[in-house]
Amino acid sequence: MKSTDTSSGLFITLEGGEGSGKSTQGQMLTRHLQGKGHHVVWTKEPGGTEIGQALRKVVMSNHHGDMVPETELLIYLADRTQHVKSKILPAMREGGIIISDRYHDSSVAYQHFARGVPMATLDFLFRNLAGGLVPDITFVLDISPETAIKRIEKRTVEHPESLSKFEEEALSFHRKVRQGFLEIAAKEPNRVKVIPADRPREDIFDQILTFLIPLLPATHPGGAT
Template sequence: MLPGTRGLFIAMEGGDGAGKSTQAQRLDAALQETGRTVLRTREPGGTPVGEALRTLVLEHGNGEIDARTEALIFAASRAAHVQQVIEPALAAGTVVVCDRYVDSSIAYQGAGRQLGTETVRTLNEWATGGLQPDLTILLDVDPERGRDRRTAGRAAEDRLESEPDTFHQQIRLAFLEAAQTAPDRYLVLDAGRPVDELAAAIRRRVEELLP
């Protein structure tokens, strides 16, 4: 970025097994090759408190976590992440590539847990101070395909991954509905496309937004 220029905020969204982490890593590397300063981060997480909350909410064995508590944990992690990491990086002109952001809570807790998408949206607008990504990349994946991908070579799924495919289908639809409300701010891609092809499409769209 040019000196004094605010950075670019990019969120990677999609169901479990969509390949978000892979594409975030590819985009990070591609941007750094052009001399950009990049921060690649994730949610929940990104800060010490966020990583502790990630373990609490995603790992099995922490007792019952009801839907409302789950939503609040994600929002608390996100509040710390925005305040301590994302906003300072953007102010410094950094390109921030975040694996999951508010749309994930709207989809998982709002739709999947049936707390209501507007309720969860309002909670997260308060937690983030209204910070929105400049671009959200949605990798759309069929729940069955996503499960096949994420269980390949792994011993177990986390709390949310292990929910039934009906839950993940609700999430998929919520992501797609969000993208339809602001098409200029979303890039929706079929997660089943080859990894290199997806990376190239993402890079082209991001380059259009860079100064």
């Protein structure tokens, strides 16, 4: 289901491996669009809803080392189902711009390409639980796993409590995730734009805007979320 089939809203997703700078770009984009008068909802997966926050604590914890890939996927799909039905779709029906830090492409990259869960399983669950909602545009912030790990290590020195279980994975895992995102982009070039993320954040932001501006709806009263 394309988001344009459901409403006049615009659904934007930001994807990429660990340490790629998605959250920074999402926050910059949210502030920019709000400043232009757009009604913007900034959200994330997992954890974009109250229920999602509880699920996030489980799936991102370092204390569940015996969690199998299928269980991990089901938690993400539970989070996504709640997220789409209680937050994303209502905002889109009001004509808002939704910006999500991660969405279903992350499940494809992490649980399929890196963990080995069959793609048919992901497709079935996504369609039948979360409704198969497809973003209008997706930006994959692409950096080498080696660069990402250096960023993570630098951040962890300052905030050791911030290290997630995915950031502790081996380099080979992060390479599979990156390859997954690049393969998604190769299959869907109209929707998925690969943005080199090993450069100043302002340059990254400018390139994102270049792709996004033609898709933006006219501004209207209604404030921002």
